Amino acid sequence: MGVRKVEKNSLKRTSLQKGLRQWVAVAPFILIGFVFVCIFVIYPQIKNIWMSLTEYNIMQPSKSVFIGLQNYAKAFVGDEHDKFWMAFRNVILYGVFTIPAGMIIGLILAVLVNGVKRFGTFFRAMLYLPVLIDWIVVSIIFLYLFADGKAGLVNYYLMKLHILQQPISWFSDTWTANAVIWIFGIWKSVGWVMIIYLAGLQGISKDIYEAAEIDGATGTQRFWKITVPLIKPTTYYVLINLIIGSFNVFFAVYMLTSGGPVGTTDVLQNYMYNQAFKYMNFGYACAISVITGLSIMLLTVFRDKFFKYERK
């Protein structure tokens, strides 16, 4: 018995030594990165949760008061609940209005680009341009396009076509302002949807289409009976990513309306940012950040469960 115990101990020691040796060997490669990730990403993520449970004092952090879940209560049912739910509502509405339109247009574009015999690369690049150019530039362009008065480009053409009698002041009404944000969202995301669908379409064998054509199926039939069912996995992938995208809406709102008029176009991230850096409610803003982060994480876990091949 005793001998075996000694053996076991020495075995443990050697495996410990081996582990240590392995760490010493790999440390020069991974240690710097690990320290960076720990200090500037993981630690803030944990601190974020802790801050959300306090009345955080940014000037003297040691004077922060622990208040439990009061910040969360404030958002869900307390003083700020109408503003919080307004921001939440706008996130949902953004999803409802931009996702179906973006997916349908994106799919149509992908099928068309996949079907042209020439200039496919050209069309793909041109249609992808809005995705690539960063939010601030395209936001400024949209502010310009939807500018007030008769010299705003959109107003000008809508009046020329006699759709409008008077120029609209787009950003001063809740629903026209939201509509501009949604149009912007669709315009910016369609190119991405197209690229993902193109990849999906290229995975479908040409033989199936040829067989269907010989059997006399029309183009529309081929689209509904072959293309749509076979790219279902891509459709789910795009859908979940776009839902995650709606929880990430920030820049469009920050730049186009900054939440106005009177907070009625606000979204979660913009609301969080203003609570922190405009009103200095750091603890409360952290609670909003945790709520948004958890929603996004749940969706991400859900996505990755269904799309394991994405992270091979």
Place this chain on the structure above:
Amino acid sequence: MKKYSGQIIKHIVLWLFVIISIIPFLSMISTSFSQAMYELPYPPRILPDTVNFANYAKIIKEDNFARYFLNSVFLSTVVTVCVLFISAMSAYGFARFDFPFKKVVFNLYLFTMMVPGVLNLIAQYSVISRMRLVNTYMGILLLMVGGGIAGNTFFLRGFFEDIPHELEESVVIDGGGRWCIFWHIVLPLSKPALGTLGIGIFSGVWSDFFTVLTFIKDSDKWTLPVALQLLRGEHATEWGLVMAASVLLFVPELIMFIIVQKNFVQSVGGEGAVKG
């Protein structure tokens, strides 16, 4: 004949969408060439009627945009080099070494990627302010480098794992160590992957807005996006100036897009060749 008309219809519809997607850019460029004025040009322009660089000259000379441009180039370059270097080393560690808790550490990296960076900004602000690095480039450099490592390590590890072991064994036979393999085999073989990721990191920092806006208070340290937004606040109705500044921000992005597009097409071709 029927097929031919189908192609024509497809081209027409696609052109329609191409026009919708590029009209905003065209009107931006046209407006940036217009004469300086304090209200919107009427009727609004889509195609330029004059080519006039007065707006560009004014923002570069009077509004300090040359400085902001250099600031952006500096930050983007430093972050790109640091992130690529650190991520490549980490990825090599994860791809070719065995060590206890390797899976745990790697999954921790993956886990951090689930939460978008913006949501971390408040806690990061408190960390950086404790380190007394608010309003310094050091502060945002540390944050941006830290934020870029997990994702790039993840992608590069996948790439490194595909490099055949035989290539490395030849170095070992010649008496080379791990560093030798890393420098002389792994990095040179990964040039395309490093290039693509590098452009991604560069354009990410180039278009970053909230980190700089939140952490930098001095106007001489602003980057292009922040300066552009504040210029818009100052000269709200001088669209010519604002659009000229936007073009300055947008042209480098366009160039990077063209480079990526070229590489992207090549890499797809390469994959097909292997599979075929």
